[in-house]
Amino acid sequence: MSHNTAEINRRLREAGYRVTPQRQLILDAVCELGKHVVPDAVYEVVRRKTPSLSRATVYRTLHFLTEQRILAMVQMADGRVAYEVAGPEPHHHLVCRTCDSFLELPHSVLRTFRQRMDSQYDFEIDVSHVSFFGHCTDCRDAAGA
Amino acid sequence: MSHNTAEINRRLREAGYRVTPQRQLILDAVCELGKHVVPDAVYEVVRRKTPSLSRATVYRTLHFLTEQRILAMVQMADGRVAYEVAGPEPHHHLVCRTCDSFLELPHSVLRTFRQRMDSQYDFEIDVSHVSFFGHCTDCRDAAGA
DNA sequence: ATGGATGCAAAAGTTTTGCAAAGAA
DNA sequence: TTCTTTGCAAAACTTTTGCATCCAT
Numbered sequence: 001m002s003h004n005t006a007e008i009n010r011r012l013r014e015a016g017y018r019v020t021p022q023r024q025l026i027l028d029a030v031c032e033l034g035k036h037v038v039p040d041a042v043y044e045v046v047r048r049k050t051p052s053l054s055r056a057t058v059y060r061t062l063h064f065l066t067e068q069r070i071l072a073m074v075q076m077a078d079g080r081v082a083y084e085v086a087g088p089e090p091h092h093h094l095v096c097r098t099c100d101s102f103l104e105l106p107h108s109v110l111r112t113f114r115q116r117m118d119s120q121y122d123f124e125i126d127v128s129h130v131s132f133f134g135h136c137t138d139c140r141d142a143a144g145a
Numbered sequence: 146m147s148h149n150t151a152e153i154n155r156r157l158r159e160a161g162y163r164v165t166p167q168r169q170l171i172l173d174a175v176c177e178l179g180k181h182v183v184p185d186a187v188y189e190v191v192r193r194k195t196p197s198l199s200r201a202t203v204y205r206t207l208h209f210l211t212e213q214r215i216l217a218m219v220q221m222a223d224g225r226v227a228y229e230v231a232g233p234e235p236h237h238h239l240v241c242r243t244c245d246s247f248l249e250l251p252h253s254v255l256r257t258f259r260q261r262m263d264s265q266y267d268f269e270i271d272v273s274h275v276s277f278f279g280h281c282t283d284c285r286d287a288a289g290a
Numbered sequence: 291a292t293g294g295a296t297g298c299a300a301a302a303g304t305t306t307t308g309c310a311a312a313g314a315a
Numbered sequence: 316t317t318c319t320t321t322g323c324a325a326a327a328c329t330t331t332t333g334c335a336t337c338c339a340t
Contacts, residue, residue, distance in 0.1 A: 018314050018319055039304085054322050059305060061320095080304095081224045094268040103266055113258055117277070121248055123239045125279040132262070134270040163294060163339050184329080199297050204330060206295095225329095 003031055003085055008070055015068070022046075022053055026061045027070065027085075035093070035102065036074060036082040076100075077133050092130045098139035102131075148176055148230050153215055160213070167191075167198055171206045172215065172230075180238070180247065181219060181227040219274050237275045243284035247276075 029045040065071040072086040092105040174190040210216040217231040237250040
């Protein structure tokens with residue numbers, strides 16, 4: 001479990017929202033599924049435990065938890081939107097277009113780049129999450145061979 | 146007109162494809178609409194000249210022209226797919242999340258970054274087009290004021 | 291004339307919404 | 316009890332596909 005349930009529940013209640021079994025199930029599902037989790041995958045997982053839980057609730061809850069900064073929205077290679085548990089520090093991904101695997105980049109690798117854009121172009125890059133797409137070693141080797 | 150019609154038509158015919166009024170209209174529309182052009186916007190434009198032109202043809206033609214490297218596919222902030230005329234050299238965008246304006250970055254700014262990813266992470270970033278999202282000076286000032 | 295391209299309409303897939311009912315605080 | 320959240324079903328969108336027809340070559 002990579003999220004602190006008690007702390008999150010406190011935060012939600014403090015902001016006037018309610019802690020429901022559905023919200024907990026959906027958050028657990030995202031957590032369990034890992035990174036780059038699509039709504040449909042969440043739906044499939046939560047449905048096993050609670051068949052009555054609807055798709056609408058999955059979508060509403062993913063939006064809600066993203067607004068609360070408990071989840072983060074990320075983009076996949078094909079343009080689809082996915083989610084993951086938001087860590088305390090932003091991080092970024094190198095996503096392989098061939099095998100869909102990805103490497104995590106520490107925030108620091110973008111820091112220099114961002115500063116350059118800021119001073120050179122007067123543009124502040126939003127670095128909550130950036131995905132770069134390309135090809136990992138394995139797939140490159142496979143293609144080249 | 147930022148594309149060479151004669152040259153493109155030649156290329157298509159040489160590859161065994163046909164040059165149709167629809168394809169020309171759609172390419173002109175993308176050209177006229179500029180950067181980050183969504184399918185629906187293309188459809189609205191071409192429809193004015195040729196009301197019978199169907200959405201299916203817009204989608205099929207955008208895919209086709211992308212395959213032929215005459216157009217390039219780009220991603221927008223909300224995850225939607227858009228298109229633009231493909232230049233000879235890749236370029237990148239700084240897209241403002243507030244006002245949707247964007248700045249064009251020369252390919253060179255990513256070259257260093259890319260080399261670092263390659264040597265450090267064994268990952269070859271696909272740099273045909275990268276969009277960074279954030280906030281331009283104007284919108285930053287407006288928000289900060 | 292020949293086969294690639296188009297139009298139409300229907301399908302498929304994904305996300306949103308209205309509203310009554312349920313249930314967390 | 317109160318008011319947020321949910322489930323259901325339908326709607327809204329976006330994109331794809333089958334097939335007969337059309338038309339660029």
